Amino acid sequence: LGVSLHRENSLVRFLRWVYAGVDRTIFMGLKFTFPGRFVSPLGFLGMITFVLFIILGITGALLMLFYEPILDRAWNSVQTINDVIPYGFHLRNIHYHASNAMVMVALLHMYYQYFSGRYKIRNEILWVTGIILGVLTILEAFTGYDIIFSERAELAISIAASLTNSIPILGPQIREAFFGSGFHDFVLRFYAFHVFFLPIVLLGLMVVHFPRFLVFDVPIVMAITGAVMLTGGVFPVDLGLRFDPNVPPGITVPEWYLTGLYAFLRSAYDKFTTGVAWPGLFIFSLLIIPFIDRYKKFSWKDRPIITAIGITGLAQIIVTTYWGFYIDPDRTKSLLERLVIDPVFLYLVMILLVPLSFGFTYMMIKLAKNAEANAKLQPKKSGSGKSSINLPQRWIFGVLIALIAFQVYLNIAAYYAVINGMKNYSLFIVGIMMLVFAGMFHIFRHGRSMEKAPPPKPAVPTTPLKSKPSSAVATSPSKPALTPPGELSKSTPAISSQDDKPLAPPPVAKGGSSSSQSSSTTQQSVETKTDSKVKMADIPESKSIRE
Amino acid sequence: MAQQPPPGSGSNVSRRDFLKLLAAAGTVMTFAPFVDWGKFLPNPSGQLKERQKVELPDGSQASVKAFPVNHSEAVIYPKTDDPVLNNEAFRVWQFIRLPVELGGDKNDISSFRMYSQVCLHLWCLWKYWPEEGRKRGECPCHGSLYDPLTGEAFAGPASLQAPPSNVLPMLDLEIDSQGSIWIKPPNWSVNGNGIVGFGRFLT
Numbered sequence: 196l197g198v199s200l201h202r203e204n205s206l207v208r209f210l211r212w213v214y215a216g217v218d219r220t221i222f223m224g225l226k227f228t229f230p231g232r233f234v235s236p237l238g239f240l241g242m243i244t245f246v247l248f249i250i251l252g253i254t255g256a257l258l259m260l261f262y263e264p265i266l267d268r269a270w271n272s273v274q275t276i277n278d279v280i281p282y283g284f285h286l287r288n289i290h291y292h293a294s295n296a297m298v299m300v301a302l303l304h305m306y307y308q309y310f311s312g313r314y315k316i317r318n319e320i321l322w323v324t325g326i327i328l329g330v331l332t333i334l335e336a337f338t339g340y341d342i343i344f345s346e347r348a349e350l351a352i353s354i355a356a357s358l359t360n361s362i363p364i365l366g367p368q369i370r371e372a373f374f375g376s377g378f379h380d381f382v383l384r385f386y387a388f389h390v391f392f393l394p395i396v397l398l399g400l401m402v403v404h405f406p407r408f409l410v411f412d413v414p415i416v417m418a419i420t421g422a423v424m425l426t427g428g429v430f431p432v433d434l435g436l437r438f439d440p441n442v443p444p445g446i447t448v449p450e451w452y453l454t455g456l457y458a459f460l461r462s463a464y465d466k467f468t469t470g471v472a473w474p475g476l477f478i479f480s481l482l483i484i485p486f487i488d489r490y491k492k493f494s495w496k497d498r499p500i501i502t503a504i505g506i507t508g509l510a511q512i513i514v515t516t517y518w519g520f521y522i523d524p525d526r527t528k529s530l531l532e533r534l535v536i537d538p539v540f541l542y543l544v545m546i547l548l549v550p551l552s553f554g555f556t557y558m559m560i561k562l563a564k565n566a567e568a569n570a571k572l573q574p575k576k577s578g579s580g581k582s583s584i585n586l587p588q589r590w591i592f593g594v595l596i597a598l599i600a601f602q603v604y605l606n607i608a609a610y611y612a613v614i615n616g617m618k619n620y621s622l623f624i625v626g627i628m629m630l631v632f633a634g635m636f637h638i639f640r641h642g643r644s645m646e647k648a649p650p651p652k653p654a655v656p657t658t659p660l661k662s663k664p665s666s667a668v669a670t671s672p673s674k675p676a677l678t679p680p681g682e683l684s685k686s687t688p689a690i691s692s693q694d695d696k697p698l699a700p701p702p703v704a705k706g707g708s709s710s711s712q713s714s715s716t717t718q719q720s721v722e723t724k725t726d727s728k729v730k731m732a733d734i735p736e737s738k739s740i741r742e
Numbered sequence: 743m744a745q746q747p748p749p750g751s752g753s754n755v756s757r758r759d760f761l762k763l764l765a766a767a768g769t770v771m772t773f774a775p776f777v778d779w780g781k782f783l784p785n786p787s788g789q790l791k792e793r794q795k796v797e798l799p800d801g802s803q804a805s806v807k808a809f810p811v812n813h814s815e816a817v818i819y820p821k822t823d824d825p826v827l828n829n830e831a832f833r834v835w836q837f838i839r840l841p842v843e844l845g846g847d848k849n850d851i852s853s854f855r856m857y858s859q860v861c862l863h864l865w866c867l868w869k870y871w872p873e874e875g876r877k878r879g880e881c882p883c884h885g886s887l888y889d890p891l892t893g894e895a896f897a898g899p900a901s902l903q904a905p906p907s908n909v910l911p912m913l914d915l916e917i918d919s920q921g922s923i924w925i926k927p928p929n930w931s932v933n934g935n936g937i938v939g940f941g942r943f944l945t
Contacts, residue, residue: 372784
């Protein structure tokens with residue numbers, strides 16, 4: 196149809212030349228993969244976390260130009276950023292929502308690695324540094340919202356410092372040494388921690404934490420960025436009331452990643468136990484989990500005790516996180532009654548969650564194994580799990596042009612929104628734009644992969660069909676009985692989504708996340724290894740991607 | 743490495759071990775002076791050597807004769823020339839003249855108390871409520887209640903905390919011949935005047 200998407204233009208050639216030159220540097224130890232098709236973001240949540248970290252670094256650096264870490268000016272300077280400085284509102288909202296997203300994605304990243312058993316096979320250092328990174332990420336986010344110095348920030352600082360004070364013997368000295376002696380010091384020092392100490396440690400640890408195999412999926416990264424902006428547009432972060440030492444603050448709760456801890460603190464039990472020892476125990480148990488996990492297998496289904504422990508922790512986190520937010524709305528009761536959580540009740544629930552979670556895990560594993568067995572017994576309907584939308588090539592052009600036109604429209608809309616002072620709306624539109632870009636890139640990628648020769652399919656030994664896959668998929672999305680039963684079945688997400696290796700393209704990957712058990716998968720991946728390094732890999736080998 | 747001394751030789755230190763010992767001692771000596779540099783970290787302000795006035799919000803010095811019974815004021819201590827620093831909670835103290843039933847009508851120092859206003863629970867600022875039936879320090883945040891006589895929390899979350907975190911830091915006061923009230927130089931430790939935001943042991 197005359198459709199060809201040339202990419203060997205001079206810019207690409209220049210980039211290739213740079214890329215070849217970088218061969219001499221440390222970065223070539225890393226192996227970047229730009230997936231040639233959609234892959235599940237679960238497999239590269241770490242990279243998304245890093246991208247959010249970069250976004251935070253950029254927006255944070257820009258915010259530093261106007262923020263003043265002085266007791267009486269901190270809140271006012273944030274207000275100035277929010278209300279007066281052009282695009283200050285945008286930067287602040289992106290910074291705030293990206294910080295929340297970073298904590299959330301880091302947590303997801305951790306739990307995905309946890310349940311898929313990735314911390315094994317000599318990944319213990321990655322796991323341990325990852326846990327430390329996670330703790331520092333939360334501290335970074337925490338110090339960030341403290342230095343606004345609103346009422347809520349004051350409450351947070353006071354909690355942090357009083358928890359440090361509660362450390363036996365050296366607590367007051369540690370607090371004095373690191374936090375200083377008053378709120379003036381706290382704001383200034385938290386600022387120093389927030390913009391220098393913690394980020395520099397984070398960066399240093401990241402060097403250790405980065406695995407050698409990295410995935411950078413442009414559409415997903417763009418979509419995440421867009422989602423952050425969109426959230427900022429829809430839920431702009433408020434400023435809070437300025438902290439005034441002579442006015443008692445209203446009831447405030449910390450950010451969501453700390454309300455779990457807050458629930459424990461509200462039980463009015465000993466401060467050191469609830470505020471330092473429990474989270475410390477939680478972090479410690481996460482640190483040692485790779486060393487106590489003695490299962491030979493990886494999948495969560497094959498590691499019942501570890502999975503149950505993870506589910507228990509997760510359930511407790513979810514329950515306490517909600518509990519920390521919950522304040523009895525009955526205003527006739529005293530403040531104490533409304534706020535204090537009965538420790539007996541709280542700890543009873545925590546203990547009750549243990550057998551419940553173990554039972555739940557047992558049930559889930561049973562169900563999953565049943566489903567697996569059933570799927571093996573029944574001859575599968577081919578294509579049922581692999582329903583993909585495949586556009587004819589001329590449609591790809593059409594869709595791309597439509598998306599670009601939509602972006603032009605969005606640009607105009609964003610421009611007018613900015614002119615009319617509709618900051619929310621403009622941020623929202625920019626978010627949409629990023630999402631549209633993600634879609635555009637995906638379409639572009641899809642079109643290019645279709646243009647290219649059909650990828651080799653070593654997983655399918657017999658191809659008794661007359662048509663090439665590219666044209667075949669173009670005509671009908673589901674071809675019944677295209678492959679022998681059982682070949683493709685293992686990779687279909689319909690059977691078990693957990694088992695599906697995130698980056699494994701359907702034709703190649705067989706073993707799913709337990710790929711190292713099946714030697715055939717690794718052999719196949721070796722065949723496709725050579726060309727996937729430099730090119731935008733159409734077939735990222737299933738073994739290589741861990742991040 | 744593991745050089746076994748010949749049997750029966752007693753505590754025979756090999757030359758290599760001796761050199762290692764010297765090297766280790768040298769390393770320790772090299773870095774020993776830097777230990778004291780840890781004092782860089784805490785903020786030295788607040789270490790006052792002389793007595794200070796109890797300066798009321800209107801600028802006057804508190805006096806036994808003028809200050810009403812069963813009344814309280816917020817006093818800044820240590821007061822600086824910088825209004826920003828004066829603004830912070832850690833320098834806010836509740837200066838209380840006790841109610842009559844607690845001996846507040848006596849014209850000597852025993853009827854006055856000066857506690858840190860920072861609640862020991864989560865650092866909100868409590869204050870003294872002179873109303874009939876209250877006459878106690880109340881924290882607006884989580885409802886800790888403080889005994890104005892001793893500074894001890896008797897109800898609420900602060901009262902559940904283990905000592906020293908259940909007793910407010912307290913400054914020692916004295917009266918001169920004119921009846922003006924002064925703050926004695928503090929000893930910021932849990933066994934002395936206490937640590938703001940942390941507490942004090944009742945002695």
